[in-house]
Amino acid sequence: MARVDLKNVTKDWGTAKAIDDISLSLENGEFAAVLGPSGCGKSTTLFMLAGIYLPTSGDILFDGARVNDVEARDRNVGIVFQSYALYPNMTVLQNITFPLRFKEISRADAERSAREIAELVEIEGLLDRRPNQLSGGQQQRVALARALVKKPNLLLLDEPLSNLDATLRLSMRTEIRRLQRELGVTTVLVTHDQIEAMTMADRIVCMNQGRIEQEGTPEALYSRPETVFAASFIGSPPMNLLAGEASDGGIKVGEAVLDTAGDVPPGAVKVGIRPEHITVNGEGVQAEILIAEPLGRETLYTARSVLGTTRFLEPTSVPRFKVGDQVRLGFEPEHTILFDGNHDRRLEGVRAHV
Amino acid sequence: MSGEERMARPVDQPDWESLARRALTMARIKRGALIVFLTLVSVPVLLPFFWVVVISFSARTGGVETAVLWKACGVLAPCVLGYAATHVVFPAPRQRMTAALVAAGVAVAGLALLVGSDLHFDNYRFLANPNLVEDLRGAATAGGQFPWVWDAFFNSLAVAAASTFTKVLIATLAGYYLSRFAFRGRSFFLQSLLILEVFHPWMLTIPIFLVIFWVGLLNTLSAPILVLTVIDMPFFIFIMKGFFDAVPWDIEMSAMTDGATRRQAFWHVVLPQAKGGIIAISVLGFIRGWEEYVFVTALRTGNSYWVMSTYLYYVAEDVMGVDYGLVAAVSVFYMLPSLLLYLFLQKYLTQLTFGGVKG
Ligand SMILES: Nc1ncnc2c1ncn2[C@@H]1O[C@H](COP(=O)(O)OP(=O)(O)OP(=O)(O)O)[C@@H](O)[C@H]1O
């Protein structure tokens, strides 16, 4: 179990910057999720923590000690690769005991720990099989067991659930969270699935193009995104982002002018409002329904109005409106978020409403 | 319209059973035709081998008993074809096994009955008696020093084994290095490996001879061992690189985070997955060394050492036209190790096409 710090870490591949000056601290026992689109440098960050890649500059600290020059095998880090990376030439039991081979542990003790951990991830019946005789979910559990058996300081999970079907993903999500709590191991989960990050992690680190866009609790990222990227990446269906022009008279969006509360500096802005924070048939602008998508518990509509195209959610499983219907759409002002249109950063203390 | 056709189907229910029967019959006919075709094509390839074996057990000094050959063919051909036919008709392994046993039994019985009295082991006397040639005219030509077959056998074994061992060791390590490490001149190295493959090694015989002469290895077994090692190396390195390329990085990285050193990761995790490649190049390398003729003759100036290929050549030169049986027997003895290796390890050789030679 360890406290982990990244200080001004960068990683270059030739001339390309994969990681551009990131700093991050993880408390002992914390579960952090690194969230971001494909190619943003999530795996690279993880591999630097594991000691597989060396940072180009910056420091990595475990419990306050610099580990940049400590080799991967001495860092005592457990890692589950996206491909699981099980050893095909070994049985499941041999796979799980492999990390213990290099420690001064007797064979019998190693096997006992392996069996214990196998029981924990519920694969005790598969120990004699080879990896190619396992389903995806079983392989994933084996990989998890292998990462945990050495009682790692730090557990790294590189998109461990992306190869699983929806049901299995749901149960593995709770499973991994339960294991992590039980063992109290500091964990970094890499994912591009925001629901995964929101449901599993204590803290989300949102990355884009090698930089940290924002970090914080899932609630914070959801309700107070600092950047346009974080706002659009987190939340499903995604937040409506309307481009507009602020002046003394309000914000001009499309044909409409929104009233503002607070000091909005004049110039380009983006108005963000989540689909569930749009009011229907109260005060607002006239809109025409273009698409109605029942999502099960609620219905997602796409509508066109003077504001442009917006999406909103209605908590009815049977669609209340059909395509072509006219509705009035308004914003819950306390839930609107304004971004500076030039820097894409959130503007503090300002609101907008229709 | 295909759409309308699809609509029409459910009304006019297809007869699944007859469709299944037809598919099965077609599959059998195709397989049968394939087996007949392959049998016919392999006849010209297999017949000489078959003849050599029969001659080695039946010929007596002075000539070949053609009658024995034809009789043996007459027994074996129907057995083989009959077995092929049953193989098509009976799909179950047990039935096929029975068919094979019956065919073998019929073949043995037929041979014993028809040509049994003509078979003998006299031609294999060279395995026990080094002076076999004195009863022939050979004593004069060989100057009284006819080579002893077991000398040749163990020399060939040494050449094949030593060159194979070195080749496999170096090709494996080099293949791994080329597959995993970026270093200056890597692509140049890979390209030169390919260029070397363009030239036939025999073109280099004279320079090789000179080099061997200068380093003083002429007339020693080390000469062919070294030359054979070098000749196959580019190709073998390429094969091994292909096998290592197919082993995912993740697995190696995983081993290293699991506490292994790079060397341990290579040994415990990467190497086992390139096992097929290692066995394949070992077999190729061994057969190559076992069969080598050109460089073993080119790099000796007298009869300083004998290997199986030169021994066979010598026997053939010496007694050809007089004792076909002896030549045939030596040939069979010479073929045997390659044949056995191939039979037992062919599964790995076929992997070569899959595990693959790729850049
Ligand atoms: N070994 C490498 N050599 C050169 N460039 C690399 C290497 N590994 C990664 N990159 C580059 O670094 C960037 C970040 O890659 P990384 O694998 O960390 O992305 P990721 O966030 O894990 O994406 P994904 O979700 O697709 O796995 C990418 O632009 C990638 O092309």
Ligand SMILES: [Mg+2]
């Ligand atoms: Mg990745």
